[in-house]
Amino acid sequence: MKGNVTVKTLAKELNISIATVSKALNDSYEISIDTKQKVWDLAKKLKYERNPAASNLRSHKTKTIAVIIPEIANNFFSLAINGIEEIARKRDYHVLIYQTHENSETEITFTDSLLSGRVDGILISVSSNTENYEHFKELVKKIPVVFFDRTIEDIDAVKITTDDYESAYNAAYHLIGNGCKNIAYLHALDNLSTGQKRLSGYRDALSAHNLPANPDLIISYDKDTEKNYDNIKQLIVLQKPDGIISSIEEFALPCYYVCKELGLNIPHDLKIISFSNLSTAPLLSPSLSTITQPAFEIGKEAAGFLFKILDKKHFEPDEVPTLKSTLIQRESSLDKNKSPGIHLGFHYQLNLNV
Amino acid sequence: MKGNVTVKTLAKELNISIATVSKALNDSYEISIDTKQKVWDLAKKLKYERNPAASNLRSHKTKTIAVIIPEIANNFFSLAINGIEEIARKRDYHVLIYQTHENSETEITFTDSLLSGRVDGILISVSSNTENYEHFKELVKKIPVVFFDRTIEDIDAVKITTDDYESAYNAAYHLIGNGCKNIAYLHALDNLSTGQKRLSGYRDALSAHNLPANPDLIISYDKDTEKNYDNIKQLIVLQKPDGIISSIEEFALPCYYVCKELGLNIPHDLKIISFSNLSTAPLLSPSLSTITQPAFEIGKEAAGFLFKILDKKHFEPDEVPTLKSTLIQRESSLDKNKSPGIHLGFHYQLNLNV
DNA sequence: TTTATTTACGAATACGTTTAAGTGAAACGT
DNA sequence: ACGTTTCACTTAAACGTATTCGTAAATAAA
Structure with a gap:
């Protein structure tokens, strides 16, 4: 990447300061609509893309969330990710995927590494081999976490589960x-x-x-x-x-x-x-x-609550729903004698989840 | 995140410069083994985690790859991601997932946004609605890309496909x-x-x-x-x-x-x-x-070649395999008359993919 | 011994962005 | 008229890391 277009490029081109450019790009109230428009136009013209690393370094926002799951090649989890991704997309967030393969140590490696500020929040479905929960207790203190489906009792975090x-x-x-x-x-x-x-x-x-x-x-x-x-x-x-x-x-x-x-x-x-x-x-x-289980909805709900936390929107614990399977x-x-000829759940199913 | 432990913290604690700390952490030859060890020990003790944003900003390496696929809730793609993730894990790389839902415009949005330097490389399985390939042509010029399974003919990039x-x-x-x-x-x-x-x-x-x-x-x-x-x-x-x-x-x-x-x-x-x-x-x-199709292997091969490119390892075009389904x-x-009683592919299948 | 080289470290800078603080001019209030 | 706000913008300082360029001491070569 040589000669990339940065705020500096835009600033020089428009004869304004980089601060103005930056604020214009962020639609700040401090900048006049004329200037904003100029900046936006030029940015589009030059295909300016904000450098996420610099932005993150300065602002501590990554626009990225992590999803930690046991296994992606599993209908439930891939549907859940689907739901998560849908919500993330709407917010222009990026989604990192981590598979624990039901290995608690891998899980700890992930949670530890995510403390580095790589993501703004974490969605997690706990590995079945997890017996020690200390890493989660540390985690939830330091970064917004929402558990979904596979949760543990004794932890203070939002949990999206089914009945x-x-x-x-x-x-x-x-x-x-x-x-x-x-x-x-x-x-x-x-x-x-x-x-x-x-x-x-x-x-x-x-x-x-x-x-x-x-x-x-x-x-x-x-x-x-x-x-x-x-x-x-x-x-x-x-x-x-x-x-x-x-x-x-x-x-x-x-x-x-x-x-x-x-x-x-x-x-x-x-x-x-x-x-x-x-x-x-x-x-x-x-x-x-x-x-x-309504896997897709679980993903959506979990992501939704994570964003509520990231937005610092207040909500009561009882607003967190328990979804119905x-x-x-x-x-x-089915007992054939009892219900002969009945074909429940047997019709052609529309692909509701996609 | 207040009062995070950074190279500065380590430097101050050990009475050495941050340059030395940084080099030690990167196992540089310039630093004596004694000093390295001290830095490593302290880093571990204080649970130092390198700030990825700062690191990326400076070095232009993100340790992240993107996977763009049509749909995650699909056995083929989730298995492929599984393979990709396995390879990425070994290299301590992070994996971003993007679903196009077979929408070409979404695909373009993704490829455009990935030009910002958010990732080191991209794995992509093309959306079926994609008719115009200009965005790919631009993409492969600017960032390492490997196509897998769903590819287009007329583009100069590594493609992992099956027969x-x-x-x-x-x-x-x-x-x-x-x-x-x-x-x-x-x-x-x-x-x-x-x-x-x-x-x-x-x-x-x-x-x-x-x-x-x-x-x-x-x-x-x-x-x-x-x-x-x-x-x-x-x-x-x-x-x-x-x-x-x-x-x-x-x-x-x-x-x-x-x-x-x-x-x-x-x-x-x-x-x-x-x-x-x-x-x-x-x-x-x-x-x-x-x-x-050997979905898992396709994912592994695709990721493997992406890393070869990232490592700037040279390889000949004919080294890129076409996998067999x-x-x-x-x-x-099966014609029942021809092969009565034969139960091919009918035995209990071990879960080979997990 | 003198000179050259290697070793181990430090100072300083740049990466591209955001933001607190500041500024000059215009608009406003009384 | 004067002070006060408001507006629109600039200056400058971070954010935490990697790296270039020094440099002093230790070692090797002459």
Whole structure:
């Protein structure tokens, strides 16, 4: 980049001071409309682009936010980013992406490095392996942070979540209503309030319907895909559940494969419902009943509140919404005897999220 | 951020000049190992983080790259970003994400704004609506750019693509081998060499097997999801194809829905194969045959070459690879009479991409 | 020994922007 | 008439880092 056009160039060309140019570019009230117009015109003509580094150095505003997520190649998170990006775009903000791959140390590296003033604020969905929250506690003191979906209880920050407890409760209730009496639960996000609330919802639904709480019916997610598969197989073979609630999407597909291997028929032998944002859920064989989180809206809300904080707009804690997930009944969880021929959630879905 | 720790702080504490501190932090040969160690130790102790804005302003290095893609909520692109991010991480680079939503104007806004020196380099997958390439021509003159997957022919830059022509050819060949004689083609990315090559592959495969080239068998992708659906329905009803090649993933699922609506059986009445990175392809009903691009590797290669350029490492044009897609035969395209009971690509798939 | 070279550091400046403080002229109030 | 505001702009000083150019001392070469 040699001979770039800067405020200096504009100033010299127009025979005014660089201060005037700078203020004109920032639409300051101190500058007359005539001068502003001249500056704007010339800036456009010469394709002037403000140097972000210099601007940031001086003003401590980066026009950039960071998004820290476990995994981008995941429908939920990519939709959430989509929402975040939409809000950021409107404000001419730039979006940095960081993937933790569920690694707490990576997460700490990111949060530490973001203390350097590279961004104005941070949106974060916590890694499931995070057990120590000290880095977050430090972080929220020093920079605006909004948590979304995957949050931790004990921290003072805005958190955008969904009705995890209710959703899990409803899922269990749904299975019970479809005749299940021995419902397994595929547990994940153990350390996060997100995961804990879902588990509570499941448990409470069972006890509310006088079903025994069998701890063997609950297994926890393992990073190792193969182990996970084996665990599910074990669960199904040994406990013979007639229903499964999967608390994360990654747990659901292995169930399908296990059933295929064991020759079990979904939903006849085993009913399945899963937290999921899979766009192909209606096309699976059988179509998968889901609790679908409004991922796009979560992203939008989270970004929206981050900007509220950046704008120093005051808001009450109770203005922060808890978004509602949707339980979409499809074949995988429906008792064929009870509701024959019904094709819920089976119609051609418009691409609402894009 | 008041009272941040800067080089000044370190210098004062150690009674050396800020120049020495700066050089020590950059591991300069001018500084003795003793002094370096002292600086490093203190920096760690005080949690010094280099101010990126100041550093960038002075050195013109941002340690940031931009990724411009059409849509993040798409398996292919999110996997590609995954690959890009992996490479960037290793180099301690930051990744900015920009979605064009297939809008050429948005694309221009982004490329223009990235001329400000916000990033060291750009990875881009071109919007399908892009018809005028002037902004790219300007861009590649001023900043290192690598195109991936969706590229345009007439531009002097590194392009990481897959064997689009061969893949489409093979897809057609595959359908022909499974008895199709009237193969429709769902065309997309018209303006991009990516889309053009795929179309050529399809056409050449037909003519190589003495099948007539019926232009009515080719329809083009429409942004409007509903129109798209109608177009496919029209195509199927009027042309009665016995095979369909979908050149993009977004085209494939509507086909499934249309067949459902028309009561057509896949693959008996109509065989389908699609370019796709859907992780659930094996679980669809019927499982979807796909041409799957190595999205993750594409991202890695693209980022790798961008860094080669940034490092000013010389490489020959023929070192830039064309990656190979994989044709995965599944139920949707297989002639049941020909290969009964075969379940290709049907086994439990390990999550290779994560 | 003298001279040349290397080593290890410091002083000073520039990167391009924003902004507090200041200025001269015009407009206003009384 | 005089002081006071307001307007429109300028001056100058940051922001925190990287780097060029010195330079003094230590070391090597002569």
